[in-house]
Amino acid sequence: MTTSDAIVVDRPQGQPGYADLSRSVRAAGLLDRRRYHYLGRIVLNFLAFAVGGVAFVWLGDSWWQLFVAAFLALVFTQFAFIGHDAGHKQIFRSRRANDVTGFVHGGLVGLSYGWWVGQHTQHHAHPNHETKDPDVDIPVLAFTIEQGHAKRGVVRWVAKYQAFLFFPLLLLEGLSLHWSSIRSAWGGGVRKPRLEKVLLVLHFAAYLTAVFLVLSPLTGIVFVLVHQCLWGVYMGCSFAPNHKGMPTLPDGHTLDFLRRQVLTSRNVRGGPWVDFALGGLNYQIEHHLFPNMPRPNLRHAQVIVQDFCLRHGIEYAQCGLLRSYRYVLEHLHAMGAPLRVSR
Template identity: 45%
Template sequence: MSPTSPKLTSPEDTRIPRRTRYVSSYTELSRQVQDAGLLRRRYGYYWTKIITTVAAFAGIWVAFGFLGNSWFQLLLAAGLGAVLAQISFLGHDSAHRQIFTSHRWNDWMSRVLSGLFAGLSHGWWMNKHSRHHANPNKEGADPDIGPSAFAFTPAIAQSRRGLAARLTRWQGYFFPLILLVGLALHIASVRTLVHRKQLKHRWWEVAFITGRFGGYITVLFLVLPPGKAAAFVGVQMALFGLLLGGTFTTNHVGMPIVPPDMKIDFMRRQVLMSRNITGGRFTTFAMGGLNYQVEHHLFPNMPRPNLRKAQSLVREHCAKHDIRYTETSFFGAYRAIIRYLNTVEHATMDPFRCPLVAQYRT
């Protein structure tokens, strides 16, 4: 029996097709989660989170006006970057239908939080992120591991030539470029709004993002000289990118890559390609609850505060069915990521056999 095969507890199990057993495995876990009430909405939590985060956003701009022309504004810029990351996490939760039972309320909450506050396109994010959730780390299907400044898959690394190929062998040490993730997200959002004419509620998103950027730049240059205004934007964008990029990269980069022609059942597809991050309440806050990435991928509409409660059920279920469950520290994840990026052209394409991630299994 392979390490990833389910345990057979009775002779009758051998007559059940493997695919049926795998589907039944997820159904069993899903029933446990529902019985525990972990899919119920958490209105008190989310309304408190939304109100306090928006209040912090407003408070930063009030302090900005009182502080005036000062280099201490860079402290507020860092605070703004952190608050915008929290707003983006709330937009992410709402896009996943975690906040309200109404799809319409969730869509518009995400659209307002993402566009009007964070300056990101809800429509662009939904398209990209939905494809990622459907096929995490699957080559040719997951946009998060497609061609970019980094080669995330062996095929991309092996296709590079000349200087690009030589740099790929050291690309892990260029990972501080993650500070530019915030800028890249804004550029992708604007490009989508310009080129995708059929995007749902496109003009609302154009109005939100145009108003947001216009107001942001206007206020900065009314209070600060150009040099300080540019420094403010730089600090804010760098911390925003670090918090968002640091969250999403630790969840999947360095985990097994799925070949384009391989089919894997839902349970294993979500668990084997995801990595949880330890660290307690501070880590949960800083990562918007996405440190429980395995649980989030299995139940994407589960309210954020319930992910921690679901972890014990998921762990026990994975152990029962011999499904590898990966969890490590934040720094442990980055060690694995850097090592993977520097050796990606030789990485295994078998998600059931990955020596690199084996050392981080619980």
């Protein structure tokens, strides 16, 4: 099966399904909360943020601040990972506690938690679905041949060369996330619009005040650009390997939940450093099968899930980090090929 194949298959009769796998995972205690793990991770994130803040004030109006901008891009992404886990109810059992955590972390990085939960829930329900997954409906990219042919104007030109432009485009991902958050909060597309508006206004007011109170206008503008662009690249590089280049699902497919989640997802190998850098998203198959599983349990579930898939003939995609990006670029290049030969 190539990375661009659409899956239209029936579930073989008599094959064990999701309930069998779920019982094994639950029996291993992998759905139990890991509150102390998350508490430690949140404390370390805030300590790192504090270190960045102290360095920012101490350096003053200096071009050395660009290193602080890069460091804070890493910290902001780690905050976003906590917001992601809260949105999946991985941290606490109660919705309220998870939502409080999610709103706080969304506010810290300037994202609408309510907007993100809405579109991410839809993605999990329909991963890589050609018409239902918002993550494959990106105006400047074509993930299927049909999407490519539907592009017009400048966007069509971008889609032609999207494999070459993919990483440069990620420089704008942070700004895109901010804009989508603002548009949703003020457009009534979130559950708590008043709260979201307050958090976003506080974020941008505090962020811009701190930058331009300490830095001169030119240094401040460059600081913001470096920070936001690197944050966008880090966010994009964390989420892109998970599904891009994997099979897409058309309307009318008959895959059951188990196969829908496994066959459209890709895991990334790499050990503890990759686990940290990608916020556990490198265990994408397990995360999609058990969205509320705490992040530190995913690597233990991976052994059970991979063994289950091997025993029951379900294709299980896994590769190294650099290879995952290569798959993404190869797929984008293939989807843009018809546009490069058409007039």
